[in-house]
Amino acid sequence: MSKILSSLPMTITAGIVITICMVLIVDAIGGGSPSMGDVPNPASLMNK
Amino acid sequence: MTHEYGLFIVRYLHVLSGVMWIGLLWYFNFVQIPNMPKIPDEQKPAIGKVIAPAALFWFRWGAAFTVLFGLMLAWMNGYIVEAMALGLESKLAGHASIGFGMWFGLIMAFNVWFIIWPNQKVALGIVDGTAEEKAAAARKAMLFSRTNTMLSIPMLYAMVSAQSLYHLS
Numbered sequence: 001m002s003k004i005l006s007s008l009p010m011t012i013t014a015g016i017v018i019t020i021c022m023v024l025i026v027d028a029i030g031g032g033s034p035s036m037g038d039v040p041n042p043a044s045l046m047n048k
Numbered sequence: 049m050t051h052e053y054g055l056f057i058v059r060y061l062h063v064l065s066g067v068m069w070i071g072l073l074w075y076f077n078f079v080q081i082p083n084m085p086k087i088p089d090e091q092k093p094a095i096g097k098v099i100a101p102a103a104l105f106w107f108r109w110g111a112a113f114t115v116l117f118g119l120m121l122a123w124m125n126g127y128i129v130e131a132m133a134l135g136l137e138s139k140l141a142g143h144a145s146i147g148f149g150m151w152f153g154l155i156m157a158f159n160v161w162f163i164i165w166p167n168q169k170v171a172l173g174i175v176d177g178t179a180e181e182k183a184a185a186a187r188k189a190m191l192f193s194r195t196n197t198m199l200s201i202p203m204l205y206a207m208v209s210a211q212s213l214y215h216l217s
Contacts, residue, residue, distance in 0.1 A: 005194040008077065015201030022148050022202045023209075029134065030141020030214070 055124055055217075062117035069110030069160075070200055072103050077197045081190060096172055104168055111160040118153060122146070125217055142214030149206030156196045156203065163192045 004010045049057075080095065080103075087095065122128040127143055134151070135144030170177040170185035177185065210216040 011198045015198040019202040019205045026144040029144040
């Protein structure tokens with residue numbers, strides 16, 4: 001780990017890898033695409 | 049003052065403090081640390097005795113106020129518990145996203161106050177230490193500063209995507 005952190009390009013690459021993993025986890029928790037996010041589908045609201 | 053304006057002011061102060069914090073973090077990692085070997089030895093005290101202590105003052109207080117205003121914002125928005133639980137209870141991507149950002153930010157602020165600053169005090173000679181202790185402290189502070197630089201990338205993605213992609217207020 002200290003070898004990665006001693007190099008700035010490696011540090012940035014590691015940050016990008018963590019970001020990609022985080023996005024996948026967030027998507028798995030949310031169960032949907034980011035474009036829909038938490039916004040309710042207007043059609044489903046009209047049917048209520 | 050309306051609740052909406054209060055939210056705006058706290059978010060504004062959160063961003064203002066955050067720019068101070070992360071701006072100085074990136075100054076250390078992208079400018080100061082890589083260029084220190086290029087500075088002649090007789091000029092190094094200008095950085096070690098003047099620039100770095102001043103930058104570290106604004107750096108650590110920027111971190112403290114970013115966390116303070118960030119936690120206030122999450123509490124005022126009513127999602128602090130759901131976010132800290134990473135959205136595992138609410139199953140909302142917005143809570144998961146802001147939660148990751150908050151946890152990364154808290155880890156980074158902990159590093160600033162309890163690892164980087166105490167070691168920088170030794171490295172810069174603000175507190176006493178042998179030459180070996182100073183070298184070890186400088187190395188440890190640098191590695192944790194780099195850790196924060198690494199974490200700043202997903203932290204900022206999480207913060208911005210919570211609003212822009214997941215429409216969390």
